[in-house]
Amino acid sequence: MPLFIFPLIGRFHPLIVHLPIGFILFALILMYYPRKDKNLLLPTVQFALLLSTLMSFFACITGIILYNQEGYAFDTVRNHLILGILTALTCLSLFLLVKKHQTLSDPKIHVGSAILFLCLTFTGHLGGNLTHGETYLTEVLPEGIQETFGWKIEEQFEPLSLDGEAWEEALFYEDVVQPILNQNCHSCHNEKNSKGDLILTSKESLLEGGKNGEVIFHKTPMESELLERMLLPLDHEDHMPPKEKRQPVEAEVELIKAWLLTGASFEETLGQSGISVDLVSSFFAKNxxxxxxxxxxxxxxxxxxxxxxxxxxxxxxxxxxxxxxxxxxxxxxxxxxxxxxxxxxxxxxxxxxxxxxxxxxxxxxxxxxxxxxxxxxxxxxxxxxxxxxxxxxxxxxxxxxxxxxxxxxxxxxxxxxxxxxxxxxxxxxxxxxxxxxxxxxxxxxxxxxxxxxxxxxxxxxxxxx
Ligand code: HEC
CATH class of the missing domain: 3.80.10.10 (Ribonuclease Inhibitor)
Known part of the structure; x- marks a missing residue:
């Protein structure tokens, strides 16, 4: 088998999971559809449950392949994986129960279908969190609701602010560049959520770069991926931060540019880098x-x-x-x-x-x-x-x-x-x-x-x- 087959199958997992979801829901609806002759739909239910079982196992297998191929940390997928397998096993048990008892009104079957529904819901939810991020659903809710339920996990950062009398002593990276990255990039490029495999929270992660390699080019600083992405037209699909997100102000981009141009030092102060006060004056604390x-x-x-x-x-x-x-x-x-x-x-x-x-x-x-x-x-x-x-x-x-x-x-x-x-x-x-x-x-x-x-x-x- 050609080598690409496995990664490809793995990547179909997010698509394939919809098959068991559809079949299981269909089976459950048939089981509880109100009608006079309880057992009229029995053969159909049985068939739906068989398909659900097969598709659930198929989804599990593609999921495990995806996990192996894409280098997810086990901790992040553990619950989703366990619940996924549990869903498939519950599905199988329910199919066997229905087949054995040839009825839909047995209490065991009610319990089984309730467990199946719960397993399916939670597996799906955890899977969604993996692909869309844990705040995907909650972040669109009003802030008040998010706070009440403690869902607002995104860290809040203070905007860049410098002391007009001591700006030259501020460290270029630590006191200027990192706060700008925190404000504008942190939500998608942090330890928990690293879009493009890029983390922008520390010197080490910044030097490591993303899935396409380094983002700071020391020899040709102006072409650094980090800057280039920010300079792309807003409509460009590679523009950073993505169009719908908060955009850095021009002076912030200029400071990133100046930092790269002056050697992207992690030690220098603003004074040592020799930049002009005009670049920073708009960030002087107002009061x-x-x-x-x-x-x-x-x-x-x-x-x-x-x-x-x-x-x-x-x-x-x-x-x-x-x-x-x-x-x-x-x-x-x-x-x-x-x-x-x-x-x-x-x-x-x-x-x-x-x-x-x-x-x-x-x-x-x-x-x-x-x-x-x-x-x-x-x-x-x-x-x-x-x-x-x-x-x-x-x-x-x-x-x-x-x-x-x-x-x-x-x-x-x-x-x-x-x-x-x-x-x-x-x-x-x-x-x-x-x-x-x-x-x-x-x-x-x-x-x-x-x-x-x-x-x-x-x-x-x-x-x-
Ligand atoms: C709303 C989420 C979001 C925000 C905010 C965001 N990015 Fe990204 N970034 C992404 C996604 C998604 C990718 C991967 C897709 C791509 O390459 O375009 C990415 C990829 C990148 C890459 C390419 C990494 C690689 O090696 O492929 C760079 C560089 C980058 N972002 C820089 C930034 C910078 C700098 C900021 C802040 C000024 C920022 N991003 C803010 C979502 C975001």
């Missing part, structure tokens, strides 16, 4: 200003600001209506502790202070401690070690502390453990990030983002193409 204090302060005199700007500080208002300020040394890299002292008249106004890349040292921290409304402090790529970080406890509104590529150590960071408001510290590429005692960091009262550790790369880590 961002709400993290800043609402305070009554006299508006500053223009000449105060003018003087400071003249000195080299970049200063802007947080918003048109707020007197609060964002101060940065972005254009003033030579700024040192001494220069910072000239900020004295506006200390209470400073809400965001960015001293990244400047010459400040730990001695500037006492001054920073006086900024009562400081909410975000950036000390990236400075010589700050954190020696006097306990002074930052005075900043009772401080929420974010950026220390990437600074010299801060774990011991010094611990000084902030009882900080009243601090929520997040970014400390990529610091001595701290290299410390082994990561467990200890987890016990701190705020979250510490360390990016990815640079573990020595193993030959097995390298994906070959």
């Amino acid at each position: 961002e200003t709400s993290i800043y204090p609402e305070v009554q302060l006299e508006p500053l005199k223009e000449d105060v600001l003018k003087k400071l700007k003249g000195q080299g500080f970049f200063i802007e208002k947080l918003s048109v209506t707020s007197p609060l300020l964002k101060v940065s040394t972005i254009n003033f890299p030579e700024a040192d502790n001494q220069d910072l002292e000239s900020l004295e008249p506006i200390l209470a106004y400073i809400t965001i202070l960015d001293l990244s890349l400047s010459n400040v040292t730990d001695d500037v921290i006492p001054l920073v401690g006086k900024m009562e409304n400081l909410t975000i402090l950036k000390l990236n790529e400075t010589k700050i070690e954190g020696k006097s970080f306990e002074m930052l406890e005075e900043n009772t509104r401080l929420i974010q502390l950026h220390l990437t590529k600074s010299m801060v150590s774990g011991d010094n960071l611990e000084k902030l453990n009882s900080h009243p408001s601090l929520q997040k510290v970014f400390a990529f590429e610091t001595p701290l990030a290299k410390e082994i005692n990561v467990e200890k960091l987890k016990e701190l009262s705020f979250k510490v983002e360390l990016g990815n550790f640079e573990l020595p790369s193993l030959p097995t880590d390298q994906v070959k193409y």
Whole structure:
């Protein structure tokens, strides 16, 4: 027999199952069709039950072939398979009973036909779940009903959202690409439901690809199946996600594109990938200003600001209506502790202070401690070690502390453990990030983002193409 015969027979299973379904229902209808002479239809019922039995076994055999050929996990088909065989056996028993007793009114026959009906219903239902997914029937019901019965098993994901002040520290894959895939692809490409044998829930599954192979082409990223499918016209049958489903917004597709173009790295941050802020700005959390204090302060005199700007500080208002300020040394890299002292008249106004890349040292921290409304402090790529970080406890509104590529150590960071408001510290590429005692960091009262550790790369880590 040619080899393709088995897979072919297997694939006819979903069609063939309708034969026993039809015959069994027909037999049951004949058995309970109201009429005067109960036994008039006996020969017909007997024949229908014989056909039902034969077709049930035929369906079982094709089902088992399908299971063997298509590599279903036994766990997923077990109940359907057991009930299928039970249906065939019940059918056979009922046929033999009718044949033996030559009547349709025997109690045993009533019990048998009830069992047969139940077996048939449940087998069919489980089979349907296998081909259409478990939520096929329930997902069209109103949400309220689905929730009441606990049927809504599809996971809900938060839409992609980035922090406008810390977007560069977000990991491209983990914080951007995966959330986009979760939102748009998860329902059909997850561990339970992997359409096209493709799972899009982790780095490993993404690299593994689908039934037609890899979906990320590192050599020709723009042709990656992952992207190509999303770029196809909506009407194209291969378009992803399928037309009737929620579609990603253009900016999401652009981000997937940018990720592939910049090397599809699973470790890089958005900053390291070098993408422009325009690609992500539409995902900045909208209520961002709400993290800043609402305070009554006299508006500053223009000449105060003018003087400071003249000195080299970049200063802007947080918003048109707020007197609060964002101060940065972005254009003033030579700024040192001494220069910072000239900020004295506006200390209470400073809400965001960015001293990244400047010459400040730990001695500037006492001054920073006086900024009562400081909410975000950036000390990236400075010589700050954190020696006097306990002074930052005075900043009772401080929420974010950026220390990437600074010299801060774990011991010094611990000084902030009882900080009243601090929520997040970014400390990529610091001595701290290299410390082994990561467990200890987890016990701190705020979250510490360390990016990815640079573990020595193993030959097995390298994906070959
Ligand atoms: C409503 C279900 C559904 C959603 C949502 C969905 N897909 Fe699919 N996907 C399928 C089906 C069904 C197939 C297999 C048939 C085919 O190849 O077109 C498939 C196949 C694929 C394949 C080809 C895999 C292979 O190797 O053959 C890729 C790539 C893919 N999807 C990407 C995506 C991406 C990316 C998203 C989200 C942006 C997504 N899909 C969302 C149903 C879906």
